[in-house]
Amino acid sequence: MYLGLDFLISRSLKPYVVEVNVGLPGGAQEYDLAHQVCFGRPSDIFKKVEETSLKVYGKGFKDYLQALPFIRSLKPFKIWMDGKGPLPTLLHPGLRLDDKWIQYQLIKSIAPVPEAVIFDPKNLAEAETFLKRKGRVVVKRRLGRGGRGFKIVAEPISLFTLDTESHPCILQEYVESKIDEYAFSIRAVAFGGEFMCMYGNLSTRSHSNHGILTYIREGDDFGLTDKEFDTESFCQKSWEAEIWFGQNEPSYLRHNLYEDEVARTTLCLPEPIQRTIRKLSVDIERLYEGLDLLSLPRACFEIG
Numbered sequence: 001m002y003l004g005l006d007f008l009i010s011r012s013l014k015p016y017v018v019e020v021n022v023g024l025p026g027g028a029q030e031y032d033l034a035h036q037v038c039f040g041r042p043s044d045i046f047k048k049v050e051e052t053s054l055k056v057y058g059k060g061f062k063d064y065l066q067a068l069p070f071i072r073s074l075k076p077f078k079i080w081m082d083g084k085g086p087l088p089t090l091l092h093p094g095l096r097l098d099d100k101w102i103q104y105q106l107i108k109s110i111a112p113v114p115e116a117v118i119f120d121p122k123n124l125a126e127a128e129t130f131l132k133r134k135g136r137v138v139v140k141r142r143l144g145r146g147g148r149g150f151k152i153v154a155e156p157i158s159l160f161t162l163d164t165e166s167h168p169c170i171l172q173e174y175v176e177s178k179i180d181e182y183a184f185s186i187r188a189v190a191f192g193g194e195f196m197c198m199y200g201n202l203s204t205r206s207h208s209n210h211g212i213l214t215y216i217r218e219g220d221d222f223g224l225t226d227k228e229f230d231t232e233s234f235c236q237k238s239w240e241a242e243i244w245f246g247q248n249e250p251s252y253l254r255h256n257l258y259e260d261e262v263a264r265t266t267l268c269l270p271e272p273i274q275r276t277i278r279k280l281s282v283d284i285e286r287l288y289e290g291l292d293l294l295s296l297p298r299a300c301f302e303i304g
Helices: 028-039 045-057 061-066 071-081 093-098 100-107 124-134 156-160 239-245 251-258 271-289
Strands: 003-009 015-021 116-119 137-141 151-153 169-173 182-191 194-203 212-218 231-235 259-269
Touching: 003 271, 015 100, 015 271, 028 045, 028 182, 028 194, 028 212, 028 239, 028 259, 045 061, 045 182, 045 194, 061 239, 071 093, 093 100, 100 116, 100 169, 100 271, 116 124, 124 137, 124 156, 124 169, 182 271, 194 271, 212 271, 239 251, 251 259
Parallel strands: 212 259
Antiparallel strands: 003 015, 003 182, 116 169, 137 151, 137 169, 182 194, 194 212, 231 259
């Protein structure tokens, strides 16, 4: 299954998996742009994806996507998640994979993940106990993209004034993943039992979604090769958007689908960390590939 996996790197340089994205998540296009800025030429990532699809699934990548059992409802479901359309009437059980609580239950036994609990506004005592035990937590929508609803909570009193806008949420252990003044994450892509690519995201916000793209190199010391750097901007339709939407992409997603900013620097990431990210990405991809989607637990959009 084609997956985009988001990693945070703690201050002790431990990678944590914080989100698993299904369907056609971003990753390949961003990696290619970072590669272009770093080396002055395109990568071979799109060829690699196509060759893996043919080798493993016996069909081209676009045909592989169209054969996914939940593909018919996935696109309108993601648009509904963004608050830009109605909940689809056709809801395949595979859509449950977008529920972050279900993701946590699936992968916590095979990968390091920040501890999480369901946030119940009617039972704040449990949330307060969790917060006191962890010191700081983040609030995330169980169904949300692009950092919508993301909040950092450090004081118990904040739980009592928290406005989730009626969205089901989880509380997740806070992992400080920073480089200098930037919040930092890694997006890795795995497909067909193989690791495809990874790149870094830098942001001056509290979360790093759609931040400044950064090419990752192997290095002994963790950090940016140049702390002061310029960026290069791109405005072109992404590979994923062309496959996913064709000529009918939603206008509200234009920034996400067309516009990227790439740092003229690289991130040095020690080889053991890169090796761990590669292995975890493939382990999770293999787990997802073997799931019986019909037996997944009910998601929050099916309850109540």
